[in-house]
Amino acid sequence: MTNSNLFRRAAGAAVALTLAVSAGPALADDLRIDDAWKAALSETEGVLDDKQMAMINGIAYSAAAALLCDGIDIDPDKVAAATTEILADTPPDLTDDDQLARYTAITLMLGTAKGILLAEGALHKAEFCATAVAEKADAKVANFWK
Amino acid sequence: MQIKLIAAAAAAALLLASVPQAAQAKTIGPTGAAIVGGVAGLAIGAAIADSNRPKKKIYYEGYAPPYRPGYYDPYFNQAFAPTAGVICYPAQRLCYNNNGTVANNWTRRVYGY
Numbered sequence: 428m429t430n431s432n433l434f435r436r437a438a439g440a441a442v443a444l445t446l447a448v449s450a451g452p453a454l455a456d457d458l459r460i461d462d463a464w465k466a467a468l469s470e471t472e473g474v475l476d477d478k479q480m481a482m483i484n485g486i487a488y489s490a491a492a493a494l495l496c497d498g499i500d501i502d503p504d505k506v507a508a509a510t511t512e513i514l515a516d517t518p519p520d521l522t523d524d525d526q527l528a529r530y531t532a533i534t535l536m537l538g539t540a541k542g543i544l545l546a547e548g549a550l551h552k553a554e555f556c557a558t559a560v561a562e563k564a565d566a567k568v569a570n571f572w573k
Numbered sequence: 574m575q576i577k578l579i580a581a582a583a584a585a586a587l588l589l590a591s592v593p594q595a596a597q598a599k600t601i602g603p604t605g606a607a608i609v610g611g612v613a614g615l616a617i618g619a620a621i622a623d624s625n626r627p628k629k630k631i632y633y634e635g636y637a638p639p640y641r642p643g644y645y646d647p648y649f650n651q652a653f654a655p656t657a658g659v660i661c662y663p664a665q666r667l668c669y670n671n672n673g674t675v676a677n678n679w680t681r682r683v684y685g686y
Contacts, residue, residue, distance in 0.1 A: 458673030480666040481684030529631040558674035
């Protein structure tokens, strides 16, 4: 693990400790499909680190928004670069079978995340797309859209 | 339609069987060979097998489980607010706005990508 990863994890833990909403239930106005995420994520915990999993979610979210929202299109070059970065960062000394198992798990994870986010977005499409359009307009934060 | 598909598959199998191996390697390539050879299918089958079956999972280097065995639920429900109106879920590595929409830009900030 790199120093920056260590720092990120430590900072994340500190934020979690100081700003924790605690291990209580999700907020009442939270529209995420909890059981779908829990079933999917419990199967894949530990395959990707925090940053990689967040990137997978970012790609999945961007793809879902591109399918649901007018005026938003995926940038395949950005997605390719991010996906390659995740896939290429493998643990050392994997066999071919292990490489294939990891690749398969990650691609299925991406498809699953995209599917759940599509469902969440479709359930409240107007708000979902309004947020996506606003995020796309934020020049300070990179995204996976054209 | 099914009969036509089966016939097409049989014809393809015959065609593959009749092509010398060196020629197959040139025309199919490693990905195609993994598909035709069933390796890719096995990997997908193993990945989507129900959770009662033992699975081989490839963990990232340095992974340390953030929860005790059997305690995924409380871990899954953990949340924190990096700013007012945004909730992030560490198990999911994703943040949401209070109106329920994904807070993707905050997710990028929190997880540093």
